[in-house]
Amino acid sequence: MLRAFVYVVLGWLLIALTGGMADVLSLTVMLPATSVVIVTYAAFSPHTSVHAGLAVAIGLGYLEDLHQGAPIGTLALAHGLTFLLLRWASGRFAITGFIMRAVAGLLSAVLLDAVTLAILLVLADPLGVPREALLGVTSVLHWHVLATMLVAPPLWAGVDRLLAALRLDDRPPQQAYWTGK
Amino acid sequence: MALSLRSIRNGAVIVVLLGIPVLLLRSTAQDPHRMSAFDRAVRRIGAPLEAAVSYSAGMLGAFFERWVLQARLQDTNERLSSENRELRQRMRELVHLQEENQQLRRALQMREKVHEDMIPAERVGVDQSPFFRVVNIRVDRGREYARPGMAVLSPDGVVGRIDKALDDYSDVMLITDPRSKIAVELARTKAQGILEGRTEDSCSMEVSKDYDVEVGELVQTSGVDELFPKGHPVGQVVEIEPLVGDQQRLHVVPAVRFDRIDVVWVVLANAPRPDPRGESEGPLQQARGLGPVQ
Numbered sequence: 001m002l003r004a005f006v007y008v009v010l011g012w013l014l015i016a017l018t019g020g021m022a023d024v025l026s027l028t029v030m031l032p033a034t035s036v037v038i039v040t041y042a043a044f045s046p047h048t049s050v051h052a053g054l055a056v057a058i059g060l061g062y063l064e065d066l067h068q069g070a071p072i073g074t075l076a077l078a079h080g081l082t083f084l085l086l087r088w089a090s091g092r093f094a095i096t097g098f099i100m101r102a103v104a105g106l107l108s109a110v111l112l113d114a115v116t117l118a119i120l121l122v123l124a125d126p127l128g129v130p131r132e133a134l135l136g137v138t139s140v141l142h143w144h145v146l147a148t149m150l151v152a153p154p155l156w157a158g159v160d161r162l163l164a165a166l167r168l169d170d171r172p173p174q175q176a177y178w179t180g181k
Numbered sequence: 182m183a184l185s186l187r188s189i190r191n192g193a194v195i196v197v198l199l200g201i202p203v204l205l206l207r208s209t210a211q212d213p214h215r216m217s218a219f220d221r222a223v224r225r226i227g228a229p230l231e232a233a234v235s236y237s238a239g240m241l242g243a244f245f246e247r248w249v250l251q252a253r254l255q256d257t258n259e260r261l262s263s264e265n266r267e268l269r270q271r272m273r274e275l276v277h278l279q280e281e282n283q284q285l286r287r288a289l290q291m292r293e294k295v296h297e298d299m300i301p302a303e304r305v306g307v308d309q310s311p312f313f314r315v316v317n318i319r320v321d322r323g324r325e326y327a328r329p330g331m332a333v334l335s336p337d338g339v340v341g342r343i344d345k346a347l348d349d350y351s352d353v354m355l356i357t358d359p360r361s362k363i364a365v366e367l368a369r370t371k372a373q374g375i376l377e378g379r380t381e382d383s384c385s386m387e388v389s390k391d392y393d394v395e396v397g398e399l400v401q402t403s404g405v406d407e408l409f410p411k412g413h414p415v416g417q418v419v420e421i422e423p424l425v426g427d428q429q430r431l432h433v434v435p436a437v438r439f440d441r442i443d444v445v446w447v448v449l450a451n452a453p454r455p456d457p458r459g460e461s462e463g464p465l466q467q468a469r470g471l472g473p474v475q
Binding site for chain 2: 012013015016017019020021023024025050051054055058061062063065066067071072073074076077080081084119123126127
């Protein structure tokens with residue numbers, strides 16, 4: 001429970017920090033999806049249950065909805081579905097090392113964007129969103145994905161370090177955050 | 182395929198959890214004029230949350246912006262400080278140049294007023310007393326131009342005379358030097374006397390008590406010694422000391438601040454004597470070789 005709370009608070013702070021940075025540095029498209037990295041971390045963490053992880057994903061998605069001004073529920077649902085897919089993948093793949101974390105961040109961002117786009121395309125009419133505009137956004141999504149890939153390894157290590165500091169990480173020392181495992 | 186109770190429970194929880202965003206989406210997609218009580222409740226709950234998220238994002242953004250701005254301001258501050266140092270240095274140089282310019286202008290004005298043949302010389306060194314007072318100065322004119330005994334003037338008044346003329350420079354004996362003796366007169370009463378150097382910043386002269394001398398009276402060269410041109414300020418009477426007999430001693434402070442001299446004039450030749458017939462100018466009388474008043 002505490003771990004889920006840490007995920008949400010950290011995600012919230014990162015959302016705000018990214019927004020602030022984007023505002024100061026005038027960044028528009030090359031912004032990392034920090035929430036999806038945390039969702040990926042939670043999905044691949046053996047210490048996080050499916051229910052808790054899903055709640056965290058939906059909560060972070062809801063915060064993203066509020067922050068980005070998206071139709072409320074869109075990113076919440078997208079994050080939830082992405083978490084379930086990543087959780088399914090976590091039973092078949094393991095993420096070790098910085099490169100794998102970067103790849104995981106990249107694939108998670110692609111997955112989230114695809115799910116979000118699918119939801120918006122399906123609900124374009126009731127939400128009053130033009131489909132042409134949605135398809136036009138896809139041309140700049142690679143920047144978003146690239147930024148997420150770059151941010152994923154350090155953020156992953158940071159979450160590791162935070163959980164260890166809060167004594168929420170019961171991995172043996174040889175697998176602690178500084179080993180990259 | 183048998184489903185365990187746990188699997189059913191897990192599935193139900195997942196459906197419930199996923200149902201929340203679906204309901205939120207449904208509420209969002211609703212026409213605002215046809216919202217149900219549930220939709221209104223969702224919006225009512227979401228509004229303060231949205232405000233909190235926006236506020237926290239704004240706070241963190243402002244903090245980050247301030248941090249970045251502080252770094253930028255620090256860079257700007259360092260750049261401006263460096264620029265300020267350079268400008269201050271430049272300003273000091275300009276002030277120095279301005280002073281030098283004023284001195285040169287005064288020196289030129291003096292050159293136009295004085296009829297004697299003179300040559301400018303720059304001060305290149307000073308000898309100081311243990312009390313850091315200038316007792317001797319050195320000018321950049323050697324024996325090619327200067328001879329011992331030649332008068333040295335500045336725009337403020339009499340400086341002294343050439344003491345030693347060497348190859349590249351000459352030493353100037355100041356009027357405050359105890360060896361110095363020059364013919365002077367009081368500007369108001371015309372009482373004449375010999376001004377002798379006493380200490381590092383004062384001279385003295387003796388005149389008859391018949392003259393009504395006042396403190397502050399100007400002392401100038403009389404030209405009697407044919408060494409210093411007539412009428413140049415020498416100093417000011419600061420004290421009158423009665424002596425036994427019919428004499429009184431006047432203590433005189435030089436008109437020239439020797440520590441502030443940069444450019445002086447060495448008198449090479451006295452001005453030509455006026456021609457009584459007014460037809461032609463007489464030849465310059467060389468000042469070289471003239472000895473000081475003994």
